[in-house]
Amino acid sequence: MSEPLLEVRNLSKRFGGVQALSSVGIKAYRGRVLGLIGENGAGKSTLVKSLTGNYQPDAGTISFAGADVRFDRPQDAADVGIAAIQQEPSMFEDLTVAENIFVGNQPRGRRLINWREMRAKARDLLVEIGVSLDPDSPLRELSVAERHLVSLAKALSSDASMIIFDEPTASLSQAEIQHLYGIIEGLKAAERAIVFISHKFDEIFRICDDYAVLRDGEMVQDGLIADVTEDDLIRQMVGRTLNDIYPKAAAEIGETVLEVEGFSHPTEFADVSFSVRRGEILGFYGLVGSGRTETMEAVFGLKPGSSGEIRIEGRSWQINSAQKAMEAGIAYVPEDRQRHGAILPFSIRKNMSLPVLGTIARAIFLNQRAEDALCDEFGQRVQIKASGWSQPVEELSGGNQQKVVIGKWLATQPKIVILDEPTKGVDVGSKSAVHQNVGDLVAKGLSVIIVSSELEEVLGICDRIIVMHKGRMSAAFERKDFSSEAIVAAATGYAIAADHVDGGAG
């Protein structure tokens, strides 16, 4: 193997109490893909951000193309030719696609920005990665997937010799992921060095040449993908073996609890009809941007202007607000847990009690004893790991934050629980824990709706799957006739076979 393009030697970084990285070393080569693997909080993103000048490491050396380098500002990293597609591509809603690509180094004439040139360059880049986007369209009109592709275009625009993908597929659908593989192959062919972070092993084995495993901020092992099996990797990253990530909870299925009929919204989705039964797990699969979140938000009363009928245990409800939905016995664990799920600066206690304050208060006065009791009961049930109920949620790891949100909703004693992307960006360990919880819920006789973009997940744990495409139901499957091909096809809109679309009322 030739000289490594990038070599990192015993890099260390700590945040207050957390030692995010301790003397980590990795190598990346031109024309090869290095897979960076590790649990949530293992330090992958921190490593990336140290390589892109967003964080300054406390110790260690980075040598790039043979020379030692240090990045005080993100610009420094860009200058030597390192580009990254960050885990959450944060971009500029109000600027155009072209501007988002070239922000900070717009093409200029003598002094002034040359807009025509900028548009042209942007268009070429977009064509090269095969996206048909108008360089002039404001970013806010784009879907998450499109945003990822724009940030990829940005990475390419800087003519970087090394490109880092931090969990690029977390919010992408199968088809989009396939597309991304193609792009990465192309980059390999163009002699770029690639670093690829993911929690999904199929991808890692699909496109990585080398791997490096992080655990609690330390390098555990690295080598050639060819030399390892999935189980080896899992053992190395969690330090133990996991038996089953997708356990199928065996709860017996009862009568119909929730019926949604002819649900429509002027812009987001149209005539969605489905029903869930007691003890049943209903999966919603589809591409990102296919309108599942919107549909669920509407069921939970958060999307004004949506029409259609909702019946719960036979009784029909006019749900126009979250309060009403809770009253009706619906709980919604939103997709974006940081923004919608929890109030990060609040303590676990305050988060847990928020939806049920009215019921646990003495008259209108706060009742801390009752709040603690609440946490004891439901916090235990989802096994939150925390120093105490007074710990702010922002100090918890992603997985535990997710548990707080779920626990908070269980506290509302719901009949139906809607989980939107509950395992998005969650590592295998926490993932199986979440699935355990789902199992317990249905076992207790609740009904669960899971929105997920991960095929294995829906295939693994659902009794029925409804597929959405561009805001419409494109198919519905009973467990007996689950088939990956048919589901993916329906999701990408290939075969919309009418006979599949029954309200799923079963």
Added chain:
Amino acid sequence: AAGVAALVGLSALTSHGLAQDKPRYAMLVRVLGNTAFELARVGAQQAADELGVELIYTGPTENSAEGQVALIDSLIAQRVNAIMLSANDATALTPSLQKAARRGIAVVTWDQDTEATARKLHIASATNALITLGPAKIALDLAGGEGKIGVISGPANSTTQNEWVDELIRLTKEEDAFKGLEVVEVAYGDERSDKAYNEALGLVNKYPDLKVIVAYSSIGIAAASQMVRDQNLIGKVQVTGLGFPNEMVDHVTSGATPAFAIWNMIDVGYTTVYATKALIDETVTGASGDMIAAGRMGEIAVGDNNTAVMGELFVYNKDNVAEAADLITSLSK
């Protein structure tokens, strides 16, 4: 902490000595920064020096009753010997002033009066009739006996200024001498030069045959004169009213304002301090008929309603304005 440090520093800059020996008279004006009161202060200071009194000059930043009430309370707290004020609200100050009286503080009003129960004595710069008359006479002969005149008043809420305007309108309607004049409109300049300027401009545009603009506000007359000069209307539209020599010199020399009138604020301030001293020394009681010995101003009689009036307005024109201006500038620097 740094806050306090800064405070100490700045207070040092602005805090005035607290000489306990001399008697302390507080001169409370309607609003700070108005030349009229600055002039009164000059006169008052002269008198204070002559009488060996310490003069405290203060006033609110905004022309509001709340501000003056707060200041009166703080003056009471300081146990000053006298409060001499130009009131910006006839009723609102009464409780505080009566409290002051109960604490043995002599209360004298000047320029603008309060309710009679709130003070012992009032020094009037002139009666409203006299004040209105000054500019009215000038306007009359500027207009050559007859013609349209527009009025620029101060803030719409200033009682006195409105009284003057009403009086002016009464004159033009009822007094034969002034029948020739027609007040076509009253505009409010709000003591803001840009507002006054626009209002004046509005007048000349609306009434092409407007002869004279009478401004019962020192900012108004300056702004109007400025407008007349900008629009090259000198000689066509003439400006007069109440103003201060130091602000009006070059409007007068330019011809925009051939003449204007004003009472002598310096004398008002001067007299007020003497009157207050007399009141405290109980050489006068403020009853009608009392004679106040007011230093260089000679003897001044107290009329009914415990009010002593200073007399006719003084008219400035190109012959006397310049030297008056220089005098004022030299005094107030």
Added chain:
Amino acid sequence: MRRRPDTPLLPIMSTAGRAEMQTTGHSASINAPEGVNRRLVQNQRREIILFALIALMIVLIGLRAPQYLALTSVDNLLTNAGFLVILVLGQLPVLLTRGIDLSQAAVLAFCGMLLAMLSQVMPGLPAVAYILLALVAGGALGAINGVIIAFLKIPPIIMTLGTMSVYRGLVYILSDGAWVSSHELSDRFKGFPGGQDFLLPNIFWVAAICAFLVWIGLSYTRAGRNIYAVGGNPIAARYAGIAQRRCEVLVYVLSGALAGLCGYLWTARFAIAYTQAAEGREFAIIAACVIGGVSIAGGRGSVVGAILGAFFIAIVETALPFLRVNPFLQLAIIGSVILFAVAANARAERRPGRQILRRGGNEPMAGGQKQAERAS
């Protein structure tokens, strides 16, 4: 990229992509003129509406009070609008960075007084010198705002609320509460701002020049685009390696400098400097920006819009005296007009959510997309 354009990364995709680009209306706008117009109209919608509104207003006023359209009063309008435009041009970039500058009026008063007193000691200076001095003095006061906001992370509204009082108080200390009036100001000092050397009032021309420069700065320089970026998404801006602090300092210096300039013009125009000068204009400035479609939340707003907003307010203020409305009603009218304009804006202010149902053309999966169409 170190790659020849004729060998794209993804042969298969890119051809599909290209094919897509000709067909789908969404991306067509690049080369199809009607597409361009569509986008122009949709982006400039608010400005166009506002412009129409202003035109309508002028017509109505003209019907009611023809003399308002007389040349002299038009000059007067342009002068007043000029002041407001200059201040608004300073406020706009600040708002774009999610900031706010409440100290502008105080800076105006301070610089006005400073220069007025200066003109007493050295009356001979040419107007240019005064203008430069005003810019420098104002810029300095603005820099104090900017540096402390940027480096000590004080919320702008608090910082400028504080300096608003401080600067205003300093005017008083500087002048000892006294006024500087016409005859104490040299003719050189008063000459240019009062003049009409090129047909229209000089103040109007100054405002026009400022507008042009700010427009160029905001839309054709990296610094300008960075200002939009920082306001639109501070975190992303940091990742993009944009020097946030420099942007912040820059906008407050600019805001201060323009307020200072305005201070000189104002003082010279009305030939008087006093402590309360322009007091309370802060709100009018903000209102003008908002009416012009500048977002308080940062990241959105155009020079054209802001200027139209300034004219909107200036027209209302200057027209009321002509319309012979009861002076006591003017404030209430201004208030309801502001509210009306804000309400009219509120719609445009709402972000157009992406429309899943009608989102045709710009699917990332160009290839799959086509087949999907065929399949269905």
Added chain:
Amino acid sequence: MSGRGTGLRIGSWEIGLVGLLIGVVILNSSLSPYFLDYYNLIDSTFTFSEKALIVLPMALLIIARDIDVSVASIVALAAVLMGVAADMGAATPVLVGVGLLTGLVAGLVNGAIVTTLGVHSIVVTIGTLSLYRGIAVAIVGDGAYTSFPASFAVFGRHYVGDVVPLEFVIYAVATILFAVLLHATIFGRRIYAIGTNPEAAQYSGIAISKYRIALFALTGLMAGLAAVLLTSRLGSVRLNIATGWELQVITMVVLGGVGIAGGTGTILGVTLSVFLIGFLTFGLSLINVPGIVMNIYVGLMLIAAIAVPNAGKFLAAYFDSKRKES
């Protein structure tokens, strides 16, 4: 700032304010012999009690990420309408009713416009700032309302037991009520939640719009109460009554440690800052510092309160990086 969503716990901010307050008291008593005098101090509360009544709801409003700059205009409108009622010979209870009702309605209107238009409240209330005072001006014109019944003067001028002004007692009671409301009830908790993360609050089933409207209404109501006390104290209403209060009120709130970004702040904090500013300005007035110069000190204090701690952090970080260099 005091810990996010904290209850009555005393944060570093409050401690800082106590320090400043002590500093100001020492400073003032050294500058003027008349400062440390019970009657003077208690009388000085007249100058801020009314504003402080508006500070309380304004704090809640800002904690919930809103703001109302129209409060001074509401005071003016309420005062003028009371004056009108008085002229029509209304009795004291009616006058109080008119004042409170006017405030309440004005506040409701603010809230309704803000929530329906979805425009930032500072923008909307800048509009109503002109509108409300405009209406007041249109009614009172250049005149003044002075014909208030004698019994009406109680609120502004009466001393409870000849030692404590009734105004101050009312303010003290209001402070306690607001402290309980914000720190001990579910409403307070929800207000913090809304201010810290409105979206999450909505997803948790909190009726955000209802809360916002209610807070605006409460602010209006308290402004109405302030108007009652002020009018009663002055016994005279003119169109420029209560000018400039909005900024003084907001200054007190912010200096009290209420984060303009929402979600932080305590009633203890704003109470301390009320007394801080109140005593500072009173002390300065005792040495006859003009009001406009006092504003310099208040402004500096406002800036210093946040700048000084941050400056510490900044320098620390700076030297830290310097060490890394070498």
